[in-house]
Amino acid sequence: MPINLKTATVESREQRLGTIIGWDGKASDLSKESAYARGGCDAKCGQKARRICELRGPFTQGSVCSEQMVECQAGNVRDAVLIQHSPIGCGTGQVIYNSIFRNGLAIRGLPVQNLHLISTNLLEKDMVFGGVAKLEQSIRDAWKRHSPKAIFIATSCATGVIGDDVESVATQLEEELGIPVIPLHCEGFKSKHWSTGFDATQHGILRQIVRKNPEKKQDDLVNVINLWGSDVFTPMLAELGLRVNYVVDMATVEELAQMSEAAATVGFCYTLSSYLAAGLEQEFGVPEVKAPMPYGFAGTDAWLREIARVTNREGKAEDYIAREHERVKPRLQELRELLKGKRGYVSTGSAYAHGLIGVLRELGVDVDGSLVFHHDPVYDSQDPREDSLAHLIDNYGEVENFTVGNRQQYQFFALLQRVKPDFIIIRHNGLAPLAAKLGIPAIPLGDEHHAVGYQGMLNLGESILDVLAHKKYHQDIAAHVRLPYKKSWLKQKDPFVLARRAAAGSEK
Template sequence: MRINLDTPVVESREQRLGTIIAWDGKASELSKQSEYARKSCASGCGEKGRRLCEMKGPFTQGSVCSEQMVECQAGHIRDAVLIQHSPIGCGAGQVIYNSIYRNGLAMRNLPVENLRLISTNLKEQDMVFGGVDKLEQSIRDAWERHHPKAIFIATSCATGIIGDDVDGSARKMEGELGIPVIPLHCEGFMSKHWSTGFDATQHGIMRQIVRKNPTKQEDLVNVINLWGTDVFTPMFKELNLRVNFVVDLATVEDLAQMSEAAATVGFCHTLSSYLAAGLEQEFGVPEIKAPQPYGFPGTDAWLRELAKVTHREELAEAYIAREHLRVAPRIAELRVLLKGKKGFVSTGSAYAHGIIAVLRELGVEVDGSLVFHHDPIYDSQDPRQDTLAHLVDNYGDVPSFSVSNRQQYQFYGLLQRVKPDFIIIRHNGLAPLASRLGIPAAPLGDEHHALGYQGIINLGETILEILSHKKFHEDLAAHVTLPYKKWWLDQGDPFLLVKGD
């Protein structure tokens, strides 16, 4: 199915990929049930071709919305401004993403500064009469204050419902200011999973920023990342390749030159799927079709595919051999130190597949994992990107593999199933519960931490560090009351209320 860049509104994940946000079973089973998506429909879910059985229940806790993902992508481009066309409450994210932006800039040795988000601050009367005038005013304010290279507009639930003509305003202001003014349609209610917000941003970038007549740069590789430390530059140097980091912390020019690159890679298919596939479809920039670069087999295959596409096979083989040798001794030590330890991974979907691989390389037992959603397939539709199958095939099954849209009330029961020594997280909300149960968490704020060969060592060291925090969490656990009823906590099955529809 082609990505459609003709309309300003992105298609949601559930429409494109059949994404689900609640499921419970074994990893191998989920992998099998997802097969229909890339082969023929063999699932038992009735007639809907791209549909996994999804659970649905009456109780849900606060999730995350697509607009937030737009903030953390379009809002983190260094010479752009993001307008939040919304009541002031959506602007609450400015505080969170500013904290992240500043940390990210510092991690990447870029000058630390506040981000540039402007709320149109819609009020009650705007709900009646429309907010387009305020939108245009804020776009003008953005221009006068910062002279940005591009202005993004994030829509909101409110403006979606009242039907503001954001596309019209954007066009008008683009004509007036002579810079791209890019509407990103990301109303929270439009998709059940926030990752549609990634796609919304990437959609707008491909439509209005990426250069249409590229001059190819044969050694440039797009790396779709967030704010992580720069582990790619030294790695790519070994292959005589240069890095073009996008979308976060990039400049508009970095985004524009994406069409000139020799290939596109990422650290997580959940994030990179849409953009990488779109760049290939629209501009012929090959997406590296390989497992993600986690653990030895994943990293080996990923490097080899990258090398093949960029014609650097010899350099890659030499690098792979050197790296295997280099990391082997410390990994052997870490395996001894981590022997018998149990980990639980609760992160985004494809990222979890990678992290579990790394834990298994370290000899850590992983009997359970919670992913926030599941994409049965990615936009490339290429089976070489089937990260879940790669995990199951290379490292064996994960018996308790649950899809749960960051639902803390289910997390208790999931932890009871496997009683881990530690958990690995990225998004917030789950670690506080684990902490109250005496279980420490490693928050992988630096998303590149576990990537590649060195990532195996990094993650091992981090686990040793956080295991030492156990004292704190155990002490706390003895002194807190959980907000869940005993009745609920005593239920063996965290999915009791959400059996499939």
Template sequence: MAVNLNLQTSECRETRLGSITGYHGTLKDMARQGCEGCLKNSKRDFSTGCSCSHSHCLDQLAGLEGAVIIDHSPVGCSAGLCGYNRSLSSSFYESKNADQKRNLKIFSTNIKEQDTVFGASEKLRSTIQFAYDRHHPKHMYVVSSCVSAIIGEDACSVAEEMSEELGVPIGYASSEGINSKIWASGFDAYCHAVSKALLKEPSEKKDIVTYVGFYPKGRDHIEWMFERFGFKMLFLTGGSNLDDFAKASESKAVFGQCGAQSSYLCGALEQRFGVKYFQSHLPYGGIGVERFLREFGAYFGKEDIAEEIIKEEKENYAFRLAKVKKKLQGKKVFIALGASFAYEYTRMCKELGMEVVHTVAYHYDPHLDNETPDKVAAASDVYELDQDVPTSVNDGQNMETMITLKHNLPDIVISRAHRASVWAIKQGITAMEVRIGLPMVGYRGLVEFGELVIKTLANTNFEKKFGARYIAPFTKAYLESEPFSFIKEAQNG
């Protein structure tokens, strides 16, 4: 489980963490198997298309201030990144570093058929030179793809040679989609590249807490809490720059938005520089923030401050929370989200009095990237809160999610990305795309989420009419099949 930055590439999650993409059963059973080291992956007879780790590596790197990316791939691997331009606005990142007018700077080497025969190293070299001459960036990254890996391109050596020649850091990120079925492995490739290229030895340790995530949006939910402890926050997110990464090793603590996106970089900071990685309790919802603050306060000997903040948070939102609970009591919810957030929202929905009929996670990590026995957040909920819920794991298998949804018929579906909400609405079920990360923090995050659910359920007319008129393009046999009939017996690997 240790991060090995001596390697050219990050190991895939299946090998490094024992992560899985196939399971159905209960959260309690899955978490306990994971903690005991006996959790096995289930494979499928039938699989639909899912997200690719390559694009997730590209979008994380492209969001960094002043970065230029060289995608060593056919041009189609880069084309899908056009939509990420919106993520570079300062309003999205809420970062003083973000330049509202800048666009993604991704150059494709446009590997073609003849390059797969004769090689494309010189093409890569010339693309790096062209990108440098055009933008004179502060840092660059070469990202490999399935095709460049299959033909055996040594892109890492080219990146190192060009870095020395041009005098700018050029990181290498190996994010071939064929190496992992888990799209979050692309986040690991990003973290591996920036950990090697940008992290520096600290001159001193300071009262800083580093947050690793997609963006610092919602920072006002939590910054005031750390200020009460006497800590400042540092954000390693989209919009962060070279100085931010250089200062990260000076931190005394680090936590991430979730294990999927943040584990590798948080683990590298802990392993290399002794920055305490808080991973077992994420500060989402009321129960989450209480456990997180108590753990943080105990580690730094400031338990009294933790209790003061908790008391203040509970009192400030007690009235609104009571109103929300009264309106949501007994509502049935179906959750389909990424690995960590699926079970964070499971806990938050239960905290609001809702009944979670099923939770789909897009993968599950039984361990994270550090060398301690600390449990992952979902397992902490099982062991500490006795939380349990029917659950399944799939890598964005929408057809499987659709049939599972059809068998549960909730009042609302909570999802984000991977289009689970689309299939809910087609069946006449109300769906809501939710926020992730810092906007979920504390009792404020819990109340605002609950109020949004109430508002969404206030008018379900569109979904009901749409579902009544929708004709599914699937056979009757498929629609009547059992949700997990395509899953084979669990096996290693």
């Protein structure tokens, strides 16, 4: 399905890609059921070709919403303002994304500053009479206070329910102020998975910021779709004579605008980059690099070769690849010895996990289980070279206990019991605290580039050695705290028992 930029509202992941948030089985089975393999689903799952049978139970713990992802993307554009058109509660997220923004700026060597988010602070009477007047006021405040290069507007559950006409205000003010004023429709209730929020931001950027019909082309510029990670791509791509244009977080509006002038677009995780990369190719002819993600030898080799091919730099890539293999191999061999027999578990976002499991297997770590927060049966390009799950299975073999769940802590206990890992790898909050109370330490990958590329394998190996030492702390705490789950539930071997029971009930 091509990307539709005609309307201001992004199509959700489940509409476009058939995204699911509940599944449990072997990785190879999920891969077969996914669109790339055209496995499909039996009749009762509905008509959509890409739909995978999904487990849905009655019990759910707090997830994350699309608006949060808009905050952490559009809200982290350095010279823009994001207006949160909502009651004050949505604005609470400013705290975490400010902290992450500041620390991200610091590790990237950019001037540290607070983010620019403004809440329209809707109250009870606005629920009755509508909130557009407040939105207009906040846009004017944003303009007067910060002279931003663009103003984003995040909608909320509340404005979605009362039906505020955000687009009219945005259009009118865009004309008046002469800068992009961009509505991002990201009501939490509209998508079951938060990654729709990435797409909402990218949709708005594609529609209103990226330069249309650019006069020049920058044939050595590569768009790198990432978050706040340390700058590992500049030295890598410099080997090919390429420059990096990091987007979306911590970019300037001009850096977003020039995306259409670049020679190619890459990412570190298809969950994040799928929509924007496909949109840039479809609308602006900037090729998306269609390759496995840059993790482990196989993935990084193929990724570099494909970038080199797309940007006509093949010779340079082979030389760099050979040098890097030689460079990392001795320490990698040592790490493999040190990590022999260790068991790891990956619980992160979807495509990212596919990459990380590969890196763990390169390090000789046993990975018998993984929890990914959702699964996209296909990415927007629909190109099988991007099938990150198939790449994992083809190169590194089966993952026996492969689970899809949107960060449900109550299921995590049983998941860990299945594989009894020595450590886990996480990104989002909420799972490491439970693992910690079972004596299992976690590696939090705040710097999402930590495991990228050849050096990434060494980085992750060293981090595992560090965290295994942490075990002392975790075993001590495990002996002294109680979990808030009933004993009967902790004995339950199947984390999806309630969902399966519900499904059986509805069949009757």
